[in-house]
Amino acid sequence: MEQLALRYVERFATTEGKLVDYLMRKRRERGWAGEGPPDVAGLAARIVALGYIDDRAYAEAKAASLARRGMGARRVRQALQAARVGEDDHAAIAPQVAEAARDAALAFARRRRIGPFGDGQADRAMREKQFAAMMRAGHDSALSRRILSAEPGDMLDGDDDGGGDP
Structure with missing residues (x-):
């Protein structure tokens, strides 16, 4: 998920909300093999904190x-x-x-x-x-x-x- 998020932010000007929507859609489309649902909002918040999204x-x-x-x-x-x-x-x-x-x-x-x-x-x-x-x-x-x-x-x-x- 992190690689998907970084690739998306690298390619497109986006917002935190749009990134969350994108990651949720990708999770639905591709499925999730990890234990429990991924923390999509937390991942997006971390990318915002790193300054990749403003x-x-x-x-x-x-x-x-x-x-x-x-x-x-x-x-x-x-x-x-x-x-x-x-x-x-x-x-x-x-x-x-x-x-x-x-x-x-x-x-x-x-x-x-x-x-x-x-x-x-x-x-x-x-x-x-x-x-x-x-x-x-x-x-x-x-x-x-x-x-x-x-x-x-x-x-x-x-x-x-x-x-x-x-």
């Missing part, structure tokens, strides 16, 4: 990556929960996520060519679809509305061009 560093990197891709705070929270990042680590990076919210929303809008980055010809039905896309990406509804209502050229490169504070 949930907070993983959470920071994952949040930054998702923000660069234009994902909002809600999607970041979902990704961190799926990765089994603890609530204390998530709370520690919450200010970083909140700070990046506007830039992430603008990156999403720029990538999808919506709001100020579109051609300005979106009708009501198209704006509703764009709003829904921003909501699925995890952005706040008020911020999404402000971005969608901005005119083309109002916000270039994430900076405000005097067109209000989206």
